[in-house]
Amino acid sequence: MFPDDEACNTYVEQLRWPKGFICPACGKHSKCWHQTRNRLVCSYCRRQTSITSGTIFDKTRTPLTTWFEAAWHLSTSKNGLSAKTLERTLGTRYRVAWTMLQRFRVAMVRSERERLSGYVEVDETLLGGADQGGKRGRGASKSVIVIAVEVLEPKGFGRIRMRHIPDASGANLLPFVSDFIATGSTVHTDGWRGYNNLSQKGYTHKKTVLSTSDDPAHVTMPGVHLVAGLLKRWILGTHQGSVSSEHLQSYLEEFTFRFNRRTSKSRGLVFRRLIEQSIQSNPVTEAAITHGYDW
Ligand SMILES: [Zn+2]
Numbered sequence: 001m002f003p004d005d006e007a008c009n010t011y012v013e014q015l016r017w018p019k020g021f022i023c024p025a026c027g028k029h030s031k032c033w034h035q036t037r038n039r040l041v042c043s044y045c046r047r048q049t050s051i052t053s054g055t056i057f058d059k060t061r062t063p064l065t066t067w068f069e070a071a072w073h074l075s076t077s078k079n080g081l082s083a084k085t086l087e088r089t090l091g092t093r094y095r096v097a098w099t100m101l102q103r104f105r106v107a108m109v110r111s112e113r114e115r116l117s118g119y120v121e122v123d124e125t126l127l128g129g130a131d132q133g134g135k136r137g138r139g140a141s142k143s144v145i146v147i148a149v150e151v152l153e154p155k156g157f158g159r160i161r162m163r164h165i166p167d168a169s170g171a172n173l174l175p176f177v178s179d180f181i182a183t184g185s186t187v188h189t190d191g192w193r194g195y196n197n198l199s200q201k202g203y204t205h206k207k208t209v210l211s212t213s214d215d216p217a218h219v220t221m222p223g224v225h226l227v228a229g230l231l232k233r234w235i236l237g238t239h240q241g242s243v244s245s246e247h248l249q250s251y252l253e254e255f256t257f258r259f260n261r262r263t264s265k266s267r268g269l270v271f272r273r274l275i276e277q278s279i280q281s282n283p284v285t286e287a288a289i290t291h292g293y294d295w
Contacts, residue, residue: 006037008064013040013051015272016279024049056103058283062096070100071278075270079238080254102289104274105250107281108257109295116159117182119151121221122189124168125228127235128243143245144168145231145252146176149223151188157223159260162231162252164245170194174201188221231255246292253295 002008013021021032023042030044040049052058057067069090073081081089083098090097126142144165150158161180165172173194177187183202189195191209198205208220234255235243243251264270288294 002065002068005064008068009037009051011068011275012055012057012064012279015276016051016055023047024054054283055279056107056281056284057278059285060099060103062092062100066090066092066096067100067278068275070097071104071274072271074101074104075274076267079234080258082239099286099289101254102247102250102293103284104278105254106284106289106293107274107278109253115180115182116148116150116161117185118158119153119186120148120181120188121151121223122146122148122173122177122181122187122195123221123224123228124165124173125224125231127232127248128241128245143248145228145248146173147224147227147231148177148180149227151223157226160223160227160256162227162256164248164252168192168194170196174198177201177203190221227259230259244292249295250289250293 002011020029021040021042022029023032023045025047026042026045028042028044030042032040032042032049035041035048038051040051041047042049050058052064057064060067070086073086073089083094083101086092086097086101087094124144124146127145128143144167146163146165146168148161150160152158161176163172163176163180165176170193174197177195177198178201181187181203184204186204186206187195187198188206188208189198191207195205195207210220231252235241235251239251261270261273284293
């Protein structure tokens with residue numbers, strides 16, 4: 001479908017202005033003409049607009065065909081791909097592959113705004129860092145990730161949310177719950193005191209105190225247990241475990257995007273969604289992703 005930049009530009013233009021061009025400069029629903037394949041001129045105010053301005057494709061020297069090819073690989077491969085693999089697949093420089101993936105991860109978060117609801121499990125997991133034998137990996141200490149999983153009736157799991165937090169104190173756990181879970185939901189946690197005030201925040205709080213329960217964690221929290229296991233395997237497999245703490249949240253966003261679309265039958269639709277979100281997303285500068293995007 002996308003033999004050249006022109007085809008990509010046309011696709012972006014159609015997704016961006018499905019009901020006809022709206023000039024970003026004057027805001028008018030106006031006619032426009034193409035000055036070049038990427039530049040439109042408003043017939044009303046005569047100002048020029050680049051088709052990709054104001055999107056994550058903006059201000060990059062990478063051609064749209066390369067972006068599209070990367071998006072295709074990213075949305076059609078079951079487990080995604082590392083920057084190293086993308087570098088080899090596209091024949092670009094590593095840095096180009098890496099920054100494209102980082103920008104796509106920023107775009108992926110856009111669709112994940114609606115809060116989880118119903119019955120939701122919440123628990124933390126630890127990732128990377130020191131082994132249990134006391135040996136220290138390059139990542140030094142472990143990262144704490146809090147995970148929320150919708151549990152469906154009669155069985156199965158719905159959507160997920162994840163956040164990399166500095167520690168498992170209430171100061172980090174409660175904002176996570178209120179940001180990502182609708183009030184009125186039932187929130188299932190263990191007995192950790194960090195979750196103590198949930199019932200005052202408008203949630204029905206179901207607590208399973210593990211030390212007094214005979215069930216191991218994978219029985220009482222099957223959703224979180226499953227997701228934590230998949231996440232760890234994904235980071236070890238696709239990314240060979242090489243995810244630094246400062247970039248961890250970006251990877252969590254990609255994992256969430258994938259997991260929440262795992263039942264999508266058409267990979268083509270996932271691709272379209274990724275391009276759509278890349279258009280709706282604001283430009284991301286190189287500087288903004290170099291040391292970890294500020295989520
Ligand atoms: Zn205009």
